[in-house]
Amino acid sequence: MLNFSRSRTQTRSARSLSLGGMDYTDPKKKHSIVGKIILAATLTAICIFMLKQSPSFSSPSVFSRHEAGVNHVLVTGGAGYIGSHASLRLLRDAYRVTIVDNLSRGNIGAINVLQELFPEPGRLQFIYADLGDPKAVNKLFSENAFDAVMHFAAVAYVGESTLDPLKYYHNITSNTLGVLEAMASHGVQTLIYSSTCATYGEPDKMPITEDTPQVPINPYGKAKKMAEDIILDFCKNSDMSVMILRYFNVIGSDPDGRLGEAPRPELREHGRISGACFDAARGITPGLQVKGTDYKTVDGTCVRDYIDVTDLVDAHVKALEKAKPGKVGIYNVGTGKGRSVKEFVEACKKATGVNVKVDYLSRRPGDYAEVYSDPTKIRLELNWTAKHTDLQKSLEVAWKWQKAHSNGYGPLGGVAS
Numbered sequence: 001m002l003n004f005s006r007s008r009t010q011t012r013s014a015r016s017l018s019l020g021g022m023d024y025t026d027p028k029k030k031h032s033i034v035g036k037i038i039l040a041a042t043l044t045a046i047c048i049f050m051l052k053q054s055p056s057f058s059s060p061s062v063f064s065r066h067e068a069g070v071n072h073v074l075v076t077g078g079a080g081y082i083g084s085h086a087s088l089r090l091l092r093d094a095y096r097v098t099i100v101d102n103l104s105r106g107n108i109g110a111i112n113v114l115q116e117l118f119p120e121p122g123r124l125q126f127i128y129a130d131l132g133d134p135k136a137v138n139k140l141f142s143e144n145a146f147d148a149v150m151h152f153a154a155v156a157y158v159g160e161s162t163l164d165p166l167k168y169y170h171n172i173t174s175n176t177l178g179v180l181e182a183m184a185s186h187g188v189q190t191l192i193y194s195s196t197c198a199t200y201g202e203p204d205k206m207p208i209t210e211d212t213p214q215v216p217i218n219p220y221g222k223a224k225k226m227a228e229d230i231i232l233d234f235c236k237n238s239d240m241s242v243m244i245l246r247y248f249n250v251i252g253s254d255p256d257g258r259l260g261e262a263p264r265p266e267l268r269e270h271g272r273i274s275g276a277c278f279d280a281a282r283g284i285t286p287g288l289q290v291k292g293t294d295y296k297t298v299d300g301t302c303v304r305d306y307i308d309v310t311d312l313v314d315a316h317v318k319a320l321e322k323a324k325p326g327k328v329g330i331y332n333v334g335t336g337k338g339r340s341v342k343e344f345v346e347a348c349k350k351a352t353g354v355n356v357k358v359d360y361l362s363r364r365p366g367d368y369a370e371v372y373s374d375p376t377k378i379r380l381e382l383n384w385t386a387k388h389t390d391l392q393k394s395l396e397v398a399w400k401w402q403k404a405h406s407n408g409y410g411p412l413g414g415v416a417s
């Protein structure tokens with residue numbers, strides 16, 4: 001007797017029956033298998049279609065492969081003041097640029113300006129990532145083929161560094177170590193590192209040469225010095241091409257008025273002298289406070305070396321061009337000329353046309369009297385000299401941008417609200 005009944009425990013895969021020596025398949029089962037095959041095929045087709053639509057499948061990003069004749073530079077901190085100006089210059093000089101920034105201090109508005117200026121595919125990409133996140137850094141380097149890194153990203157306020165030193169050691173020292181490790185493991189050969197005259201501390205002798213002993217006196221300067229030391233130690237057994245640029249006080253902005261300096265309002269209290277001067281000229285603050293009038297300087301106020309950002313980024317491009325495998329170049333980037341705070345304030349008044357109210361107060365602890373560079377080495381070796389050395393003119397350019405952008409790059413740094 002044929003038994004058509006099926007035990008409840010019979011497995012689905014054992015559903016075919018034997019009829020008089022012939023294999024008989026349950027028609028319902030046949031339908032379900034066919035249905036499943038069709039479903040699987042449809043899903044596979046949809047997946048393939050979707051993958052093909054994704055840019056990384058149909059055309060791998062041009063940023064992910066090296067291309068003959070194209071120099072691809074990773075600009076860390078490219079949404080910030082100096083990094084955005086450097087990106088503009090690199091793009092103008094036909095470099096391919098990837099900007100990475102966590103927008104903690106920079107402005108997406110600056111990225112938007114650059115993207116509008118260089119919309120062609122393969123020129124500029126922006127990656128939102130935090131250099132303190134090792135996974136994000138590894139992804140950044142795995143998915144892109146960089147020829148060089150300009151490492152600007154950093155927190156960069158001396159005053160803030162004394163209040164929150166660990167933030168500075170993490171963000172500057174530890175993140176530089178992470179970038180360096182990623183460069184080494186992904187074979188990126190060239191590093192241009194943003195350092196600072198704050199690594200010298202309070203030298204006895206002026207002007208400061210590259211051989212002046214580095215004895216930093218605040219966590220910002222110390223963090224940068226440690227980052228320099230890490231780079232130098234690594235380079236003893238590496239053929240990486242490295243340039244360390246120690247900037248003095250950076251001022252000015254793009255002469256064509258496309259970019260400017262727009263720090264977050266909450267950082268104003270730690271701000272730099274040009275920002276403070278412009279804020280006073282705009283009436284955001286009641287006036288300027290100059291601290292210290294009894295230093296042994298020409299007029300009793302502190303003396304600093306102000307370098308225009310246009311000259312500074314020019315030094316970066318020259319450094320990039322002249323970087324050599326297995327060599328570390330260390331250069332001061334300054335004008336070689338010290339200007340007193342009083343001189344600066346007068347230039348600022350003229351540049352803004354506002355008779356800014358100035359209060360002269362007693363010294364601020366930790367300020368040093370005079371700091372200015374000897375830029376001979378960079379002139380001789382990189383053929384670089386500061387050209388924009390008229391303080392008033394640099395401030396006029398910066399003021400023009402400030403006046404046209406009373407809200408910086410806009411609310412939230414340029415993010416449409």
Ligand SMILES: NC(=O)c1ccc[n+]([C@@H]2O[C@H](COP(=O)([O-])OP(=O)(O)OC[C@H]3O[C@@H](n4cnc5c(N)ncnc54)[C@H](O)[C@@H]3O)[C@@H](O)[C@H]2O)c1
Pocket residue numbers: 076077078079080081082083100101102103104105106107129130131132151152153154155156171175194195196197246247248249250251
């Ligand atoms: N401005 C100066 O006068 C001066 C002087 C000497 C050296 N420097 C150095 O130049 C570099 C640039 O300074 P700046 O004045 O343009 O500062 P900035 O604050 O305008 O720019 C720094 C950028 O780095 C980004 N950033 C910070 N931490 C990051 C992180 N963990 N991951 C990703 N992005 C991050 C910020 O969002 C910002 O866009 C810094 O390394 C600074 O120490 C500046």
